[in-house]
Amino acid sequence: MKFLEVKHVSKTYTDESRSLTVLKDISFAAEEGEFICVIGPSGSGKSTLLRMITGLDRPTGGEIYFKNRKVEGVADKVAMVFQSFALFPWLTVLDNVTIGLEAKGIKRKDRIAIAEKYIDKVGLDGFEEAFPRELSGGMKQRVGLARALTMEPELLCMDEPFSALDAFTAQNLREEVLDLWLDENLPVKTVLMVTHGIEEAVFMADRIIVLSKRPAKVVADVKVDLPRPRNMKDRAFSETADRIYSLIF
Numbered sequence: 266m267k268f269l270e271v272k273h274v275s276k277t278y279t280d281e282s283r284s285l286t287v288l289k290d291i292s293f294a295a296e297e298g299e300f301i302c303v304i305g306p307s308g309s310g311k312s313t314l315l316r317m318i319t320g321l322d323r324p325t326g327g328e329i330y331f332k333n334r335k336v337e338g339v340a341d342k343v344a345m346v347f348q349s350f351a352l353f354p355w356l357t358v359l360d361n362v363t364i365g366l367e368a369k370g371i372k373r374k375d376r377i378a379i380a381e382k383y384i385d386k387v388g389l390d391g392f393e394e395a396f397p398r399e400l401s402g403g404m405k406q407r408v409g410l411a412r413a414l415t416m417e418p419e420l421l422c423m424d425e426p427f428s429a430l431d432a433f434t435a436q437n438l439r440e441e442v443l444d445l446w447l448d449e450n451l452p453v454k455t456v457l458m459v460t461h462g463i464e465e466a467v468f469m470a471d472r473i474i475v476l477s478k479r480p481a482k483v484v485a486d487v488k489v490d491l492p493r494p495r496n497m498k499d500r501a502f503s504e505t506a507d508r509i510y511s512l513i514f
Contacts, residue, residue: 305476
């Protein structure tokens with residue numbers, strides 16, 4: 266059984282005057298336990314692809330399956346971390362993290378217990394009553410990550426989660442996300458992450474799906490056969506990054 270299957274997926278936006286195809290005949294699969302990055306030129310539909318996999322959008326052609334079930338609407342055991350943090354400024358950290366559990370009808374006592382577990386996991390213990398305006402960018406993204414983890418997803422989708430952060434904070438969060446993915450006590454089995462950063466993709470991924478310019482097609486599926494933890498200064502790392510660069514540019 267394939268954990269995730271994207272089968273001949275296309276996406277076209279149409280209005281009264283024109284149509285725009287952003288994705289054309291996209292196919293790939295993900296196995297349980299993989300960390301996969303999707304990379305491609307700006308405007309190639311990477312975020313759109315991620316939204317369709319999570320059920321937040323629908324393809325105009327093709328089908329997506331998660332654990333052999335066709336994705337039609339928001340998929341269970343799938344969660345999303347957004348680039349823009351997507352926090353409610355009038356809610357505390359705790360309330361932002363529990364909001365998805367509240368929508369599922371879980372009792373307040375139970376959702377607080379679940380949220381506190383993941384707030385601690387992402388290093389925000391003690392900030393439960395803080396508001397987003399009181400947090401740094403890295404802390405805001407940790408809130409978004411904790412909120413996704415409270416859904417106890419088996420597939421975690423991430424849309425350029427580090428692009429709004431400074432270099433030092435971004436690298437710390439990359440390493441923390443890898444630690445969370447490797448933690449056998451957490452439900453996350455597979456991570457699918459969209460990124461513009463080639464070095465970031467090589468640092469994190471087992472495989473890199475490379476998309477062409479719009480209308481995007483899969484031009485390569487590159488296995489990153491480098492031991493972890495990875496050193497960006499290693500020759501093998503640079504050679505892998507150079508190969509990805511040559512496929513995009």
